[in-house]
Amino acid sequence: xxxxxxxxxxxxxxxxxNVTLSCEQNLNxxxxxxxxxxxxxxxxxxxxxxxxxxxxxxxxxxxxSVSREKKESFPLTVTSAQKNPTAFYLCASSDxxxxxxxxxxxTQLSVL
Amino acid sequence: EDxxxxxxxxxxLQEGESSSLNCSxxxxGxxxxxxxxxxxxxxxxxxxxxxxxxxxxxxxxLKATLTxxxxxxxxxxxxxxDSATYLCAVQVPQGGSEKLVFGKGTKxxxxx
Numbered sequence: 001x002x003x004x005x006x007x008x009x010x011x012x013x014x015x016x017x018n019v020t021l022s023c024e025q026n027l028n029x030x031x032x033x034x035x036x037x038x039x040x041x042x043x044x045x046x047x048x049x050x051x052x053x054x055x056x057x058x059x060x061x062x063x064x065s066v067s068r069e070k071k072e073s074f075p076l077t078v079t080s081a082q083k084n085p086t087a088f089y090l091c092a093s094s095d096x097x098x099x100x101x102x103x104x105x106x107t108q109l110s111v112l
Numbered sequence: 113e114d115x116x117x118x119x120x121x122x123x124x125l126q127e128g129e130s131s132s133l134n135c136s137x138x139x140x141g142x143x144x145x146x147x148x149x150x151x152x153x154x155x156x157x158x159x160x161x162x163x164x165x166x167x168x169x170x171x172x173x174l175k176a177t178l179t180x181x182x183x184x185x186x187x188x189x190x191x192x193x194d195s196a197t198y199l200c201a202v203q204v205p206q207g208g209s210e211k212l213v214f215g216k217g218t219k220x221x222x223x224x
Contacts, residue, residue: 004155042116042214043156043199058211090155100146101212103155 002027006091006104012112013078013085021076021107023091031096032074036060037088037106046089049074050096078109086110114139114204118215125222128189133218135200136182143210144203145183147176149196150217156199159185190222 004025013019025032034046045058049068063082068074074093078085088108092101115138125131135145144163148156160169162178169176173194175186185198197217203210 006155040216042216043201043212044214045211056209092155100158100161101148101156102158103148106153106155108153 004104029093116215133185148199
């Protein structure tokens, strides 16, 4: 079945630690995205990529980094510079930029 | 600033009690409006895209409509399985590209 796989489902970060969230898609989509969802707020864009080896900052990129070495993969690293990382992180993909998005099942990140 | 406002924040219905959810927007140039359904702890699932005022789309008990300032998601004779958070997003130009601006969602509960 085609889709987007995010892992892990739950992740805990210690003070000063970097953590990486995985996102893999087998939909053959060019564009991939990372969103952050906080309770009572709309989804906010962290980073997006339209093509391999290229990505752009979204509205809240500070404290995060990404890579796009393969079309299928778009991992997100939450660095120690992100002081409020607790949130639900969603990866998405689309055929082209801002067509309908296909979302993964999300990763809940919490701070220990 | 582009804004998307969804109302109400939460809605409780009895099974079979029809109602509507609202998504109003103030944006610089609407390219498209998207509706998604999100179940707790999962990623959003695409429902509809609307592009121009007067357009309507239907899927089972759901019908989405669009005017120049807002969109409605009408739910006819809802069932408990329609309980979810419904998200609205508008596609707007940004620089030489485009982006999605999400509303905060309406949490719908349908009681049997």
